[in-house]
Amino acid sequence: MNIDIELIQESKIDTVDFNNLAFGRTFTDHMLICDFADGEWKTPKIMPYGPLSFEPSARVFHYGQAVFEGMKAYKDDNDDVFLFRPDENFHRINKSGARLAMPPVPENVFFEGLKKLLELDNAWIKKGIGNSLYIRPFIIASEGAIAASPAEEYKFIIICSPAQSYYAGEVRVIFAEEYSRSADGGVGFAKAAGNYAAQFYPTSLAHKEGYQQIIWTDANTHEYLEEAGTMNIFFRIGDKLVTAPTNDRILDGVTRKSIIQLAKDYNIDIEVRRVSVAEIKEAARQGELKEIFGSGTAAVINPIKGFKHQNEAFELPEISDSYASFFKDKLLNIQYNKLEDKHNWRVKI
Template identity: 55%
Template sequence: MENNISIEKSKTTKIQDVDFNNLSFGSVYTDHMLVCDYKNGAWETPKIIPYGNLSLDPASKIFHYGQSIFEGMKAYKDEAGKIFLFRPTDNHARLNKSAERLAMPSIPESHFMEGLETLLKLEKDWIPTTAGSSLYIRPFMFATGVGFHASPADAYKLIIACAPSGAYFSGKVKVLIEQTYSRAANGGVGYAKAGGNYAGQFYPTKLAAEKGYQQIIWTDDNTHEYIEEAGAMNVFVRINDTLMTAPTNDRILDGITRKSILKIAEDEGIQTEVRKIKVSELVDAANNGSLKEIFGAGTAAVISPLAGFGFDGKDYDLPELEAPFSARLKKRITDIQYNRAEDKFGWRHEVK
């Protein structure tokens, strides 16, 4: 390999203790992880080492100024035991887009892809084969350079860790349309996968949970008139037979699943619209029966259908459909991911 990635194998393995038929999301970790340090203006050669704790200086800038970004990916095994990734170069590109926004160094594609593939080949037995399961992959980068002065760090660490996981959500969820708090603002970092974006969501989501809702539909920061995201996912709305989602901007993540859904919907002959969607339009459609579906879209859940939403003290239930778009689109995506169907879009990447 171009980068001559070194591998330090773990002396023990935890794999025999894992019940692969009952995996919660992201709570069991594989034996190894990839680490790569940025020092003196350059990335060092990636290394694969046993999964374990980190040692950091208390003055590391991650603790003080929050330079931290991440991605979410999955590895899949088909019936023949071949390993596949889904649009991995898109994740690499988005990680670098996040890095640029937080004044962090970009990661060479060779480091990212070769390191990831080397790690997956080493951890191939950790990729589950039970239905709906996969190996969740978490690449993340944070500031290790030290100093209390408010400026970008001079050193960073990239880690790729993996967790065999089952389905992210079970059943439909009920959401509250947020009217007070905002996930992101114009000119901010909402489009980046920055750790702080998610920390800021926890408190409003806790308040919604106290009212009996599982998640929030975020609205724009200025007027709270337009829906933007559902929890940590992009959001889709079906009114009659038209599928709609908000356009990406400074506040909305350019989701890889989102892009895939739009492309597959077009291929399926489903009418799509990428435009701003008013909360009042959603309420009117719920009242007149034209609102058929709302679902979240993201790597972890792929597609998560919503059972209903709350707004202005009133709950609106969504209909139970025999053949929802959400199920149809999810099947198309997962069939590509698990190598069960033709990939006419060139999204599937085999790890050889």
């Protein structure tokens, strides 16, 4: 595949303090852009990272046609670079796009463009557990028109940001009672930009009560726990791990499905089923609720220290044999080429 390449005149990498990176604030030298117009995707371009020009009438600003993905590139001790299950991200961005009436990105544009981008910005991928390059592919409607219909022009873009271990501090959550993340038949399963914007206000209310996130419940009854903030959610009751099934309200997370497979590999009892608020509260009262943790690309696994529902607040115990630590260790060692990859999840660049 032809890729037009415009190299940066002078890299900015020497101005970056890689020991003090704020997540998602620093970007590499180059980005990839591919335009869709006249019913087809054009030749991809790699160019210096920088501002883009859009008409004020670009449909993305008015009708929200925007989907994205989150991936990471890892460098092992031999300076080899790997992606983790990138096929899942490719299929999901097109599944998300289809739900918003956007054209699918061709496989060669996604993978060959990404590979070339990572080759050019290889120096930005640092070795060591916790260091990675966060990759953000996204598609937006770029056509200048304010008619309420799908756009006829789009941009597929990939930008990259160096990242360190993601630590959110101690996280406590509120179980949602009023607001909903998504509804039946909606776009909750897609990584649509609007899904995240809709969470900001309810989450800000949780912050005022001293809680960092919300665990969303089903929109119809608010009786079943589904997803936490930007993460899938797991509960450990005794030695059993439980997580909600995916549906059209819940994102089919790559880290989530990896944890489910690892649990099976290591003979950890896991159930994928609906999880009720009442069940988790009762397990907490009885001392059987050992852990709650979220999973996602950025944080990998994020333990949750406590939760609130209605007028009851619960703290979780400190345990030495946490599943959260176990799974995070296994995943990181697979991603950094330190552990056997029996499922062929690693893809070498």
